[in-house]
Amino acid sequence: MTDVIETPAAAAPVEPQVRDRADVRRQIKLVVVLGLVLLAEVWFKLEIDDPTVAHLFKGPRTKDNPPVEFDGTVISWVAVALTAVALLLALVNRFPRGWVGVLVAVAVGLGFYGAFLMWAYADPSGAFAPAMTNPIPGTIRIATALVFGALAGVLCERAGVVNIAIEGQFIAGAFFGSVFSSFAIASIAAIPLFWCPVFGLLGGVLAGMGVAAMLAFFSLRYHVDQVVVGVVLVAFGYGITSFLLGQIPDDRNDQFNNPGLLEPVEIPVLHEIPYIGEALFGQTLLVYLAYVSVPAVWFLLFQTRWGLRVRSVGEHPKAADTVGIDPNRTRWQAVLLGGVFAGLGGASFTLSTGAFDKEMTAGLGFISLAAVIMGRWHPVYAAMAALMFGFLRNLRDQLSILDEKVPGDLLAALPYLATIIAVAGFVGRVRAPAADGQPYQKSD
Amino acid sequence: MRLEIKGLTKKFGSFTANDGIDLVIEPGEIHCLLGENGAGKSTLMNMLYGLLTPTSGEILLDGKPVSFGGPGDALAAGIGMVHQHFMLVPVFTVAENVMLGHEQTYGGGVLNRRAARKQVRELSDRYGLKVDPDAYVEDIPVGVQQRVEILKALASHAQVLILDEPTAVLTPQEIDELMGIMRELKAQGTSIIFITHKLREVKAIGDKISVIRRGKVVGTAEPSASEAELAEMMVGRSVSLVVSKDHAEVGAPVLKAEGITVIDPRGHVVVKDVSFEARGGEILGIAGVQGNGQTELIKSLLGLIKPDAGRIELAGRDISKHGPRQSLEEGIGYVPEDRSHDGYVGSFSVRENLVLDLYRSDEFSRGPALRLDAISANAKARIEEFDIRTENAETPVAALSGGNQQKVVVAREFSRPLKVLIASQPTRGVDVGSIEFIHKRIVAERDRGTAVIIVSTELEEIYALADRIAVMYDGRIVATVPPDIPRADLGLLMAGATPGGSTDGSEVAS
Numbered sequence: 001m002t003d004v005i006e007t008p009a010a011a012a013p014v015e016p017q018v019r020d021r022a023d024v025r026r027q028i029k030l031v032v033v034l035g036l037v038l039l040a041e042v043w044f045k046l047e048i049d050d051p052t053v054a055h056l057f058k059g060p061r062t063k064d065n066p067p068v069e070f071d072g073t074v075i076s077w078v079a080v081a082l083t084a085v086a087l088l089l090a091l092v093n094r095f096p097r098g099w100v101g102v103l104v105a106v107a108v109g110l111g112f113y114g115a116f117l118m119w120a121y122a123d124p125s126g127a128f129a130p131a132m133t134n135p136i137p138g139t140i141r142i143a144t145a146l147v148f149g150a151l152a153g154v155l156c157e158r159a160g161v162v163n164i165a166i167e168g169q170f171i172a173g174a175f176f177g178s179v180f181s182s183f184a185i186a187s188i189a190a191i192p193l194f195w196c197p198v199f200g201l202l203g204g205v206l207a208g209m210g211v212a213a214m215l216a217f218f219s220l221r222y223h224v225d226q227v228v229v230g231v232v233l234v235a236f237g238y239g240i241t242s243f244l245l246g247q248i249p250d251d252r253n254d255q256f257n258n259p260g261l262l263e264p265v266e267i268p269v270l271h272e273i274p275y276i277g278e279a280l281f282g283q284t285l286l287v288y289l290a291y292v293s294v295p296a297v298w299f300l301l302f303q304t305r306w307g308l309r310v311r312s313v314g315e316h317p318k319a320a321d322t323v324g325i326d327p328n329r330t331r332w333q334a335v336l337l338g339g340v341f342a343g344l345g346g347a348s349f350t351l352s353t354g355a356f357d358k359e360m361t362a363g364l365g366f367i368s369l370a371a372v373i374m375g376r377w378h379p380v381y382a383a384m385a386a387l388m389f390g391f392l393r394n395l396r397d398q399l400s401i402l403d404e405k406v407p408g409d410l411l412a413a414l415p416y417l418a419t420i421i422a423v424a425g426f427v428g429r430v431r432a433p434a435a436d437g438q439p440y441q442k443s444d
Numbered sequence: 445m446r447l448e449i450k451g452l453t454k455k456f457g458s459f460t461a462n463d464g465i466d467l468v469i470e471p472g473e474i475h476c477l478l479g480e481n482g483a484g485k486s487t488l489m490n491m492l493y494g495l496l497t498p499t500s501g502e503i504l505l506d507g508k509p510v511s512f513g514g515p516g517d518a519l520a521a522g523i524g525m526v527h528q529h530f531m532l533v534p535v536f537t538v539a540e541n542v543m544l545g546h547e548q549t550y551g552g553g554v555l556n557r558r559a560a561r562k563q564v565r566e567l568s569d570r571y572g573l574k575v576d577p578d579a580y581v582e583d584i585p586v587g588v589q590q591r592v593e594i595l596k597a598l599a600s601h602a603q604v605l606i607l608d609e610p611t612a613v614l615t616p617q618e619i620d621e622l623m624g625i626m627r628e629l630k631a632q633g634t635s636i637i638f639i640t641h642k643l644r645e646v647k648a649i650g651d652k653i654s655v656i657r658r659g660k661v662v663g664t665a666e667p668s669a670s671e672a673e674l675a676e677m678m679v680g681r682s683v684s685l686v687v688s689k690d691h692a693e694v695g696a697p698v699l700k701a702e703g704i705t706v707i708d709p710r711g712h713v714v715v716k717d718v719s720f721e722a723r724g725g726e727i728l729g730i731a732g733v734q735g736n737g738q739t740e741l742i743k744s745l746l747g748l749i750k751p752d753a754g755r756i757e758l759a760g761r762d763i764s765k766h767g768p769r770q771s772l773e774e775g776i777g778y779v780p781e782d783r784s785h786d787g788y789v790g791s792f793s794v795r796e797n798l799v800l801d802l803y804r805s806d807e808f809s810r811g812p813a814l815r816l817d818a819i820s821a822n823a824k825a826r827i828e829e830f831d832i833r834t835e836n837a838e839t840p841v842a843a844l845s846g847g848n849q850q851k852v853v854v855a856r857e858f859s860r861p862l863k864v865l866i867a868s869q870p871t872r873g874v875d876v877g878s879i880e881f882i883h884k885r886i887v888a889e890r891d892r893g894t895a896v897i898i899v900s901t902e903l904e905e906i907y908a909l910a911d912r913i914a915v916m917y918d919g920r921i922v923a924t925v926p927p928d929i930p931r932a933d934l935g936l937l938m939a940g941a942t943p944g945g946s947t948d949g950s951e952v953a954s
Binding site: 021022023303304305306307308309311312315316318319320321322323324325326434442 | 493495514515516517519520525527531532533534535536540541543544545546547549553554555596600707709711752
């Protein structure tokens with residue numbers, strides 16, 4: 001037997017100086033992205049011949065209400081400077097972390113947006129050159145559905161049920177929202193006209209819960225793969241609503257597909273804030289409901305008994321079971337509540353446009369799902385991600401008049417591209433609920 | 445509370461897991477349930493806890509028959525359980541885990557976290573279970589996680605506490621602490637059912653011992669019974685608890701690791717600058733409590749994960765960049781820690797599993813085609829040689845018992861010429877008979893001149909096999925010691941302390 005006793009660094013343990021690979025990756029990512037942003041911004045600046053741009057502040061464009069013209073050079077240079085500073089910080093690996101880092105990233109993002117707009121609207125051709133308009137109203141309009149969809153996704157996935165079917169809940173909610181509202185207008189005289197579209201919301205909620213019930217039934221009761229059920233439900237939603245729409249005779253369209261519009265309600269004082277007031281606080285009930293729902297879902301998930309149980313079931317259903325919580329029942333509840341939100345989101349499509357049309361949800365349900373992931377399964381962050389996606393969609397719509405300069409098709413792909421980039425690596429170390437997508441089966 | 449079990453039977457299809465079990469647990473008693481893996485202890489406890497429904501028989505609490513529809517009912521009746529695999533939500537705080545299921549609220553279902561924290565503090569003061577109510581469970585060591593599990597049971601006013609293999613994940617020091625806690629609980633009137641297969645612990649803490657074998661209570665014993673007697677009752681025949689092995693003929697270093705550092709995906713450094721060498725004809729035992737970097741170290745040796753720093757040499761050649769296939773081909777044998785995960789393919793037959801990493805060789809394949817006759821012949825020979833109890837070579841491995849599954853893995857790894865054998869937990873979940881056999885084969889491999897590395901969390905196994913013991917703690921090898929080191933000192937090293945309070949490890953030998 002050897003008597004050799006080795007005592008390596010036991011006396012004075014020193015942390016080995018090895019740099020975390022994740023840290024290296026973070027730096028590389030930052031440098032690459034900031035570098036590309038900087039290049040783009042410089043290119044935008046160099047492309048501009050006449051830096052005059054116009055901004056239409058309020059109301060429609062008329063002779064008496066012309067857009068305000070100004071020189072965009074400063075904005076372009078500020079953006080370049082911001083990005084250059086951030087790039088330098090990243091190069092020496094001193095890019096701030098935590099919320100300061102987020103602020104810097106947001107600043108760079110806004111700068112890029114500004115530099116892009118300056119380029120897009122610069123070199124005006126004649127007196128009727130396109131003018132910038134306030135992006136907030138359009139963002140809110142699109143983001144309302146996305147926020148509701150994201151909340152639905154967060155609720156389901158926190159309970160451990162993957163919800164791919166948000167798109168299906170949207171389309172069903174849109175159709176039945178329209179039907180309920182139209183029916184109320186045409187056939188129930190007792191409901192005042194203002195409340196008829198609100199009655200439509202009820203139809204949306206019921207439809208959303210119906211699809212949710214199917215998702216829960218197949219995935220919780222029969223353990224069918226949740227992604228497969230979700231995809232099938234989306235196809236089913238598209239199919240059944242198209243079919244039902246085809247069944248409405250032309251002469252009875254008013255009775256079934258003329259839901260009217262949700263009327264805006266102005267919130268006193270707040271809606272008078274210049275520039276953002278009207279856009280944020282001169283909105284419909286549904287939008288206010290979205291504002292309230294985000295903190296409400298957060299409170300529900302993180303500050304209530306039910307929320308604690310939902311999250312425990314999504315993380316470790318067996319642990320929940322051993323303390324007397326029924327995982328499948330809890331999941332049912334969460335999925336159905338998610339259905340309520342997804343249905344509201346669906347109803348917003350028809351109640352803000354005034355009619356249901358085939359496949360009108362156009363994949364926004366999937367964008368909601370992306371917002372869930374980008375928002376790290378957190379209701380507030382997911383809602384913020386939904387706002388960002390809404391903003392990008394709206395940007396595309398606004399820039400469509402500049403088709404010659406900015407290719408519309410490329411812009412149409414922008415939200416999706418942003419989704420992929422974001423989901424692929426810019427949300428940090430994402431951790432889904434541990435039991436997300438896994439059916440829970442009790443042994444007997 | 446007096447717990448009585450009468451004729452409790454549980455059948456899974458045609459398999460009888462528990463057969464007419466009778467037990468009485470008196471108030472304030474520590475009742476040990478001793479039995480091998482698969483003897484039916486956990487099935488019995490899961491019935492007591494409402495996780496399984498008995499096929500027949502009854503459970504009486506203070507003389508009244510009870511039936512449990514689920515764990516909630518058992519908890520309400522005063523039965524608490526600390527599961528072998530902790531039932532804790534890793535991303536919740538200690539207080540949240542303790543409150544889950546019977547949450548303190550302000551009314552209207554709003555959580556009252558302050559009350560929950562207060563309850564945790566009160567209980568931990570009363571029973572001497574030190575925990576921080578605001579710590580996240582994923583951040584605290586397993587020993588503390590176990591205290592949280594006990595707190596959970598106490599918080600729901602458990603009068604009967606079931607501890608299912610509680611010592612498997614603990615250091616010897618933590619085991620002592622746990623025993624202190626058990627005595628404290630007992631003094632305050634809680635009855636404890638203590639499930640284990642470790643004889644030493646039973647003798648140390650038990651008031652009464654019941655032995656379970658093949659789903660039946662085969663006898664009771666007093667703690668004064670000898671270990672040999674208990675072992676014989678447990679296994680059903682006399683077993684030798686000691687592996688006979690000759691003096692090691694230590695050869696040249698075969699595998700050299702230098703400065704291995706591994707960072708896990710969450711950014712924690714799990715293996716910190718580990719260096720060692722394994723020498724031919726010698727068994728190097730890596731001792732340590734689970735989760736101190738052994739898993740990652742072994743995986744990096746084999747190339748299953750790439751070390752973030754360091755160099756691995758096999759017979760003088762750098763293999764740091766090798767993947768598992770090259771490592772296997774270079775002559776490293778590997779018995780993985782979790783055989784069902786990376787040791788075999790459960791739905792494949794015994795025959796196929798026996799060539800899982802050999803099928804590429806000319807012996808078992810010709811071009812793209814497998815030589816099925818050679819594979820069958822190989823299976824026949826291995827089944828005989830390693831005494832694998834299987835219906836035939838076509839039986840899927842998942843249908844075998846744990847011990848026989850492990851023999852399939854061991855047989856495969858031993859059936860090619862090895863330079864290094866790396867065996868991680870080679871006898872986990874294996875019956876005593878098979879342990880004897882696997883240990884003998886490992887010693888035989890050593891005598892053939894192979895460098896053997898054994899990773900084990902069981903001190904018995906380390907003492908039985910190792911010629912040299914490297915102790916891992918917190919990602920480091922904190923000391924390398926000879927196998928005659930006293931148990932207490934080894935335990936201290938495993939807990940990260942330096943033996944005898946000295947900072948110089950070499951004093952251990954003197």
